[in-house]
Amino acid sequence: MTDHTTAPPSDLERVSTGSAGLDAILRGGLPRGGLYLIEGRPGTGKTILAGQVCFAHLAAGGRALYVTLLTESHSRMLAQLRTLAFYDAAAVGESLYFLSATRPLEAEGPRGVLDLVRQVIRERGATLLVIDGVAAVREAATGLEFKRFLQDVQALLESTGATGLLLAAPVGGAVAPEQTMADGIITLHDRQFGAYDELQLEVVKCRATAYLRGRHSVEITAAGLVVHPRTEVRYAARPAPPPAAEAQLGFGAPGLDALLGGGPRAGSVTVALGSPGTGKTNLGLQFLAAGVRAGERGLHFGAYEAPPRLLAEAGRLGLDLGDAANRGLLELVWRPALGVSLDALAEELLAAVARHRPARTVVDGLDAFGHAALEQERLPRFLAALFQQLRGHGVTTLALREQQEFFGPAAPIPLNGAAELADNVVFLRTAELHGRLRRFVAVLKLGEGNPDPAIRELRFTGAGIDVAGGFGNAEAILTGMARLPASGDAATTDAGTVPRGGSHAADDPGRG
Template identity: 40%
Template sequence: MIEKVSTGIEGLDQLTDGGFLRGSAYIIQGPPGAGKTILANQFCYTHVRAGGRALYMTLLAESSARMLAYVSQMSFYESSVVPGSLQYLSAYGVLEREGLPGLLKLVQHELKRHRATAMVLDGTFVAQSVASEQEFRAFIHALQGVAGMSDAVLVMLTHQNRSASCPEHTMVDGWIELSDETQGFRAYRTIQVRKHRGAAVLHGKHHFRITQDGIAVFPRPESLIRDLPAPVARTHRVGSGHAGLDALLGGGLPAGSATLLVGPSGAGKTTIGMHFLSLASEQEPALMLGFYETPAHLRYRARSLGLDLERPFQTGALEQVWLPPSENLADEVIQDIVQRARAMGARRVFVDGMVAIRDSLVVADRLPYVINALSIQLEQLGATMLYTTEIPELRLDETLMPTDELSAMVENILLVNTGRRGVNLHRSLSVVKLRDSDFDPRTHEFHIGDRGLMLGPDPRVGTRRDSN
C-alpha cells in the first residue's frame, strides 16, 4: 500500500480519500486569490508538525519574505520550523538564467539536500511560459519521476485555466481545482478533485472558506453517506414532550426518525419544538439549531409557556446554536451540527427553520438530499430529529408540497395550520404521515396558553363575539 500524507485540511482529506500519496505529483489550479498559496502552506506546516520535512520553492517574482509576512498571520504558522524542517527558496533567477533544465536540476538537488518528504512548486505557469509545449511536457514528466524517486509529495501551483486534455493533467497523479464563483451578489468558493489516482474521491464541487485558521473544506453531506453502515433498527418511541400529542402519535415519535412540522408563521411550530426540547436530560441530551430565536428570547418564550428549558441549559443537557440568516453555507452548517451532536451525544435534535437552510444553498434543489443526509448522519448517532418549515396558510383544497420531496427528506409529517372564524384565530394539528405506525388521522384544534400547547378549543375565544 502506498502511504497517504494528510493535506493538512480535514475536509480535503475526505475528498481525496485520505490525502496525497507519497511519491506522487499533484497540480492545484485556480485563479489569483482563490487560496492556492494558503492551501500549500497549510499542507507544509501540517506536514512538518507530523514529523516530515518540506520545501517551498517559488518561481514568482514575489520574495519569500513578503509571502511569509502574510502567512505568518494564519494560526497554522509556526516560526520555529523555519528554516529547519521547512525551507523557503526562490528559483526565479535560476529559471531565467538556465531555463527548465536548470530548474529541474535545482529541484533534484534541493530535495536531496533538505531530505524533503514534501515539496511545493509555486508558479508552474511561469515555467510553462519560457518553454515550448513539448519542453514543458517533458519537464512535468521529469518532475513526476523526481517525486517518485524521492518518495516525496510534489504539489505544483498554477493559475492557468488549462483544459483537462492538457499534457500536465494527463501525466500527474492528481489535479485539484479551486474556483472563486458568484451568484447574483453572492460570492463563494468551491474545490473539486478532478483527478486522483488510486483513490475513491468524493466527486463534484464542494464549498470551502478561507479563515484565520486557513482553508476549511465542507464536503457536500449527500456525498458523505454512501459508505455509512445501515442504521440500527429501533422500535421504541420518543416522547414529544406533550402527552396529548404523544397519544395522537400512538405513543410518541418513532426513535431515530425525522419529523417535519409544516405550517404558516405563528401556527405553533416552535412551541411544539420547545415541548420536544423540554425532555432534554443527562440521559437524553438535546441540540437545537435556530435561525430566528436568540437563546435569550427562546428561554423567555419557554418561561411564558410554563416550559422548563433553564435547567437543561444550565446542566449542559441542552445546547442551542443560533445562526442569524445571512450568507451561511448550508454544508458548513450541516457539518457543524453533526459534529456538535456527536460531541454531546445528542438524542434529540430540533432544527427550527428549514427555509433558512434552503436559502443558504447555492442550488436550492439540493434541499431534500441535504436534509436526508443530515438525518441519516444524526440517526447513526442515535438521535431523533424534528424540523420545521414555513408555508403560507393552507385551505382545504390546497396541497401541502410535492410528495416526493417530503418522502426524500423525512419519515413523519405533522401539519399545523391557522384559520379564522370571524375575528378569532384558530389553530389545528394533523398527523399526515408516521413511519411504520398507526396514528390518529383526525384534525384536532389546539391553542397555546401559559402551559404551552393544549389540545381543544381556546376557552378564551368563547367570550368573544364573532363578527360574521
C-alpha cells in the same frame, strides 16, 4: 457509527493536506510520493493551500521545499501566510525552506530549475516539494522540454520519496501537460450565484485513491482553507439503519401524542410545517421539555432566536428549560445561517449531535438550510443524507419548516422535499373561526402507521402545549377559513365543546 469518509481504501501512506475536509474528500490525504497539480485562477487560495500542506507536513515531522517562479516575492508570501493560524515562524528557513528559481529559469531554462531543485531537495532532506508558478516553466520551455521537466520531477520524487505539488492557473481550452502528467488535480473554482459567490474545490483526478467527487464549498479563514465536503456525496454510502426502535418519544402532551400514535419513534425524523406564528418554535420547546423531564439529553439547533430568548419563551409556556441548560442536559446551539455554506451547517449540526449525544434534537428550522443552499436543486438529496445521518446517530429529530401559505381557499398539502423524506409530518396552521385566529394541527404522515385524520386545535396553556378537541363540524379548516354548518351548532368533538372566542386564547403567549 462508521464515517465512510475516513477509512483509506488504499494502503499507500497519506500526506495530510492540513484541511480535515480535504483529507476526508481524499479519504485520508494525498497518497505519498505523487505529483499533484493545484489549479485555480489568481486569488483562489492555491498558495494558502500549499502553505497549509507544508505546515501540516512539518507538524507531522516532515521537511518541505517551497520553490517560487515569477510569483509574488517571498516576503509578500510570508506576510500573507503569517496571518494564518497554521504558520509557525520557528519552522521557516529551517524545516520549511523557500527558494526562488526565477534566475536559473531565465539563465538556463527548465534544466536550470531542475538542477537547482534536485540539489536543494537533497541538501535539505525535503519530503515535500512545492513548485508555485509552474506555468513559467511551461512558457519558457520549447518542444518536449516541459514534459521532460515534469518527468524528471516525478523521477526525483520517486528517488527521494517526496511528495510534489505544482501550482498553476488553469489553461483555457487545451489540456496542459501538467494536467495529463500529474497523479492528481485539485481545482479551485470561484463560482457566482447571483449576488453571491462561493469558492469551491474539486478533485478532478487522483490516482491510487478513491475520492469524493463533485464540487465542495471552501472558505478562506484565519485557519486557511476550510473545505466542507458535499454532504450528499460524503454520506452517499449509507450507514446501516439503526435497529427499528420500539421506544416512542412523545411531547408529554396527551392529546398531541395520541394524534401521533403515541409519539415519534426513537431515531425518526418528524417535520413540522407551519406558517409564521403557528407555534413551531413552541412545539420544539415542548418536545425538548418532555425529554428533559425524562432525564434525556436534548439539543436545540436554531438559526433564529438566540438561546436567552428561547429560554424566556419556554418560561412563558411554563416549561423550565433553563435548569437543564445549566446542568448541560440541554444544549442550545445558535447558528444564524448568514453567509454559511449548506454543508458547513450540516457539519455543525452533526458535530453537535456526535458531541452532545442527545436523545432528541430540534432543528429550527429547515428553512435556514434552504437559504444557505446556493444550488436549490441539491436540497432533496442533501436533506435525504442529513436525515439518514441523524437516524444513524439514533437521535429523534423534530425539524421545523416554514410553510408560506397563510390563508386561502385552496388547501395545498405541502409535501415538499423535506416532508417526503421525513418519517412523520405534522402540519400547523392558523384559521379564523368566530372572528378569532386559532391554531390547528394535523398529522399528514405517520411512519408505518395510519395518521389520525382529525384536525385538532393547538392550545398554549401555562403548562406547555396540547391539543384540544377537533372541529368535527367545521369544514375546510386546512384552507384557513373554517366554517360551521348553517345550524350554527358549536363545533363539537370527542374532546368536548370548543369554546367560541374562548378565553384560552387570551393568555396565549405563542408565536411561530
